[in-house]
Amino acid sequence: MPRIETDICVIGAGSGGLSVAAGAVQMGARVVLIEAGEMGGDCLNAGCVPSKALIAAAKAAEAQRRGFRGVAPAVPEVDFGAVKDHVRAVIEAIAPVDSQERFEGLGCTVIRAFARFSGPREVQAGETTIRARRFVIATGSRPFVPPIQGVDTVPYLTNETIFDLRERPQHLIVIGGGPIGVEMAQAHRRLGCAVTVVEGASVLGREDPELARVVTDALQAEGIVLVEGQPVVRLAKTDGTVEVTLGDGRQVRGSHLLLAVGRKVALEGMNLEAAGVAHTGKGVTVDARLRSSNRRIFAVGDAAGGLQFTHVAGWHAGIVIRQAILGLPARADPRAVPRATYTDPELAQVGLTEAEARALHGEALTVVRASLAHNDRAQAEGKTAGFAKVMIVKGRPVGAGIVGPQAGELIGLWALALSARLKMSAIAGMIAPYPTLGEVSKRAAGAYFAPRLFESAAVKRLVRLVQRWVP
Numbered sequence: 001m002p003r004i005e006t007d008i009c010v011i012g013a014g015s016g017g018l019s020v021a022a023g024a025v026q027m028g029a030r031v032v033l034i035e036a037g038e039m040g041g042d043c044l045n046a047g048c049v050p051s052k053a054l055i056a057a058a059k060a061a062e063a064q065r066r067g068f069r070g071v072a073p074a075v076p077e078v079d080f081g082a083v084k085d086h087v088r089a090v091i092e093a094i095a096p097v098d099s100q101e102r103f104e105g106l107g108c109t110v111i112r113a114f115a116r117f118s119g120p121r122e123v124q125a126g127e128t129t130i131r132a133r134r135f136v137i138a139t140g141s142r143p144f145v146p147p148i149q150g151v152d153t154v155p156y157l158t159n160e161t162i163f164d165l166r167e168r169p170q171h172l173i174v175i176g177g178g179p180i181g182v183e184m185a186q187a188h189r190r191l192g193c194a195v196t197v198v199e200g201a202s203v204l205g206r207e208d209p210e211l212a213r214v215v216t217d218a219l220q221a222e223g224i225v226l227v228e229g230q231p232v233v234r235l236a237k238t239d240g241t242v243e244v245t246l247g248d249g250r251q252v253r254g255s256h257l258l259l260a261v262g263r264k265v266a267l268e269g270m271n272l273e274a275a276g277v278a279h280t281g282k283g284v285t286v287d288a289r290l291r292s293s294n295r296r297i298f299a300v301g302d303a304a305g306g307l308q309f310t311h312v313a314g315w316h317a318g319i320v321i322r323q324a325i326l327g328l329p330a331r332a333d334p335r336a337v338p339r340a341t342y343t344d345p346e347l348a349q350v351g352l353t354e355a356e357a358r359a360l361h362g363e364a365l366t367v368v369r370a371s372l373a374h375n376d377r378a379q380a381e382g383k384t385a386g387f388a389k390v391m392i393v394k395g396r397p398v399g400a401g402i403v404g405p406q407a408g409e410l411i412g413l414w415a416l417a418l419s420a421r422l423k424m425s426a427i428a429g430m431i432a433p434y435p436t437l438g439e440v441s442k443r444a445a446g447a448y449f450a451p452r453l454f455e456s457a458a459v460k461r462l463v464r465l466v467q468r469w470v471p
């Protein structure tokens with residue numbers, strides 16, 4: 001049986017594992033990278049990349065359907081199979097960056113097998129035993145299949161199968177109104193499917209309700225049926241249709257079913273007990289340095305049991321590299337982690353929502369808003385539904401939310417403001433190019449200072465005094 005001694009052994013070649021491996025090997029560490037499935041993990045093969053490629057095609061269809069003032073709308077002719085060719089082509093265009101060849105070229109030893117701990121410092125992968133000074137568990141997550149009565153009797157799709165579906169669903173029922181549910185619901189509606197979202201609590205329930213409402217209004221205006229407030233309690237198959245029964249007895253029937261009710265961390269079969277790695281149903285138990293109960297073993301990305309985003313996995317990788325490769329201290333402070341849901345309009349948030357900020361800061365909190373209706377570019381584009389909302393304490397933003405076109409791009413400024421602890425005066429003083437959607441952030445900062453400048457008796461007194469003296 002081959003044995004390898006190495007500095008760092010990374011388990012899982014998805015967003016987190018690949019970032020650790022690429023960084024570590026290029027800094028001179030010996031790296032073994034183990035992947036049981038496809039290189040690139042969920043993000044490339046069944047997550048961010050295919051979903052955004054599908055959303056792009058759906059957006060093109062919707063643009064045709066809507067037309068523009070002076071440009072006649074048209075019923076788009078959607079070839080669902082060809083759209084899936086586009087999805088596949090985008091994956092293939094990006095895949096070389098995540099490939100075994102690239103990582104071997106960088107100097108990693110890549111093993112394509114399922115990794116399982118055989119001791120506190122040893123992993124088995126196929127025929128190979130790997131002994132490493134540090135391990136990184138970057139095994140990601142899988143779709144959670146809820147134990148709903150009848151779930152094993154009906155055909156269902158998950159993120160692992162929906163992107164391979166070549167025939168257009170006549171009526172897609174989506175269970176779960178989180179980011180996966182709403183992104184997939186809108187994409188399928190725009191590509192010509194009837195769509196019903198069944199959500200046990202409220203659609204985009206983790207988001208600020210004021211922002212989420214703009215998205216849910218848009219989804220409903222496009223003809224997506226949202227059924228909220230009742231969990232699904234039973235699934236059944238009847239004459240080629242799937243029947244979904246809700247807690248209050250209501251029923252929805254459709255041709256296809258997508259389960260989008262959250263994720264299950266992929267730790268099964270890894271024999272973590274042999275390595276002394278504590279874990280719960282949520283993931284590996286880690287401290288702020290991302291170390292597990294075995295100090296030689298870190299966890300990153302979805303496996304670390306916190307926020308489940310590709311950019312979080314990449315950020316985690318940097319924290320582990322600092323410690324395991326450079327011997328420097330580093331901590332994961334999630335306060336400035338942004339998130340975006342790529343519906344149209346998009347919804348993005350960084351830091352505290354209004355409710356969270358209110359609970360933490362009470363009376364010290366100021367909330368400002370700036371509407372896209374007052375943004376000249378949004379007017380020109382005919383996309384004025386949306387706004388930015390900023391939560392401010394003692395002159396500094398503690399959270400920001402944006403709903404509207406390109407909100408995912410626009411939130412970057414606020415992510416920087418939070419991570420660099422910028423003051424609102426820095427945003428107000430920034431020169432934004434005109435006319436851009438980004439001016440909405442500057443306008444929000446302006447809304448913070450406006451009452452202090454324009455409604456202040458002291459400022460007015462000062463100005464009168466200055467005006468008496470200036471020549």
Ligand SMILES: Cc1cc2nc3c(=O)[nH]c(=O)nc-3n(C[C@H](O)[C@H](O)[C@H](O)COP(=O)(O)OP(=O)(O)OC[C@H]3O[C@@H](n4cnc5c(N)ncnc54)[C@H](O)[C@@H]3O)c2cc1C
Pocket residue numbers: 011012013014015016017034035036037038039040041042043044046047048049051113114115116138139140141159180266270300301302303308309310311312313342
């Ligand atoms: C439909 C969908 C859309 C998404 N869209 C976005 C988005 O727009 N933006 C965003 O930031 N995030 C998005 N996400 C979330 C994002 O995909 C994940 O947060 C990210 O992929 C997590 O990276 P990871 O490295 O932790 O795990 P993964 O990327 O899942 O990689 C884990 C890898 O480990 C391998 N593995 C597991 N167990 C073992 C083992 N024992 N031995 C060897 N290999 C193993 C797996 O095969 C897999 O390749 C989306 C997710 C889904 C499902």
Ligand SMILES: NC(=O)c1ccc[n+]([C@@H]2O[C@H](COP(=O)([O-])OP(=O)(O)OC[C@H]3O[C@@H](n4cnc5c(N)ncnc54)[C@H](O)[C@@H]3O)[C@@H](O)[C@H]2O)c1
Pocket residue numbers: 146148175176177178179180181183198199200201202203204205230231232233260261262263307308309339340341342
């Ligand atoms: N744009 C992005 O960045 C993006 C896109 C997709 C996914 N993701 C990541 O993937 C993760 C998983 O996404 P998700 O949407 O699957 O999960 P989620 O946990 O965010 O949402 C699942 C939803 O399903 C509902 N639900 C659960 N059981 C139900 C039942 N029996 N009946 C009806 N409703 C039920 C929940 O109330 C919840 O609203 C996200 O948290 C996110 O981190 C990110």
